[in-house]
Amino acid sequence: MTYYEVRYNYYKKNTFVNRLKDKIEAVLELDTVAISLKMKHIDILRGFAYIDDIKEVFEKVYPGCLKLDIADLINILFQDFVKQIKNGDQNHKEVADFLLDGNLRYLHLLKKRRSTNESTQRKLQQISTYSFVLEDVEETIQVEEDMNEIIFYDILFKEKFINRIKILLYDLEPYLKGENFSVEEVIVIRYLNFIERIRTEGNNPQVMEAILLNLGYKKEL
Template identity: 40%
Template sequence: MNSYHDVRVMKKKNSSLIRSIANKIYSSVFEVETDTVELKLRMNYVDILRGEELVNDIKDTYMDYYPDVLYLRVEDIIAILYKDFLNQLKSGNQDHKQAVNFLLQGKKEYLNEIERVKIIQQKKELQQISPNTFILDAGIEVEEVDIDDLEPCDIVHLQLEFKIRDINRGKLFLYDVEPFLENVKISIEDVIVIRYLNFIEQIRDSGNNKNVILSILRNLGYKKEAYE
């Protein structure tokens, strides 16, 4: 593929058993309520691949100690990182000015190029017709695209559900710090993506961090086997 594409990466349909286990884990961490909202997170496909490889590394390394890690997904990593951002604000470990500086730097470093591509490229929407196949509809052109054919530089939409309460907390923060944003527009989706991409950059530069990984697993509700 020679051009950028906007791809909707839909959540896979899991078996009832896997969904039940995942729901229990998610509920224990995020106190799931019936009121949730689905957001589309826009980023380069390569950064999703990096997250997926981290998930695979975690499974390979910790499966014997945390058997339920089998059900870990990159979406879980993104969700817990956003939750951590909110917790830093709630606890006072990060004040508003520090958070704003983090977001402004992150937007400049991670998102501006994606926005530039969005402006100069023809808009193309890919509709999913199977777990690994998409239909590309660009004007009169219709093309079938397999997810395995995506290039790392392609732009994708990853859809996740969040508690409305958590999203509203983030929106309130953005409203309060608007005077410090220097007329830069930052959405709640931007906040979530910046937090994730900052984490992925650290992994890319320094490699996997055992303490960080174990903290993620604990915060996601994974438990060690009894003999541990």
């Protein structure tokens, strides 16, 4: 399921014109890169719920926040992650440990696993122009586990942030203990780590307001 499909299902009250406007604006962002994030549907819904909480708490103070979307939340979390690295708030080993821990906590649960089943079937085999014979043929059938709870969430990111993560992953290689991470996986870990904190610790109005301020929302005078 794509980002727009998820958002459509959740915000059915949005008009067709508004959704079309969002897509057009996204296309016009020439310095952005579209990537697909693989997550559980429930974790995307938690993000939507968090956005709704922000709107309910700050609607009167920051009226513009009614336009806030989960894509904005994921973007600002990712940018904050990049900013911490850029400012030297975390060294390479600390960042590597964060990713390795996130890999165990979140990514392993998202990996598509396959099981192999052996089966024997009787098939008609041609042995000459007019002759056929029934033979037992063993086949290996790939059975994919149920992935109904997993969605692929398409979202746009500034290309400069994506490139910075690519550089970071190259520099982190000596500390990653042989694990390989994609840019998409780094973003998913950052988002799911935040959502997990919200789930266990509850909402924090200071954090909510910081998100709005970092996204450029202004207080009503």
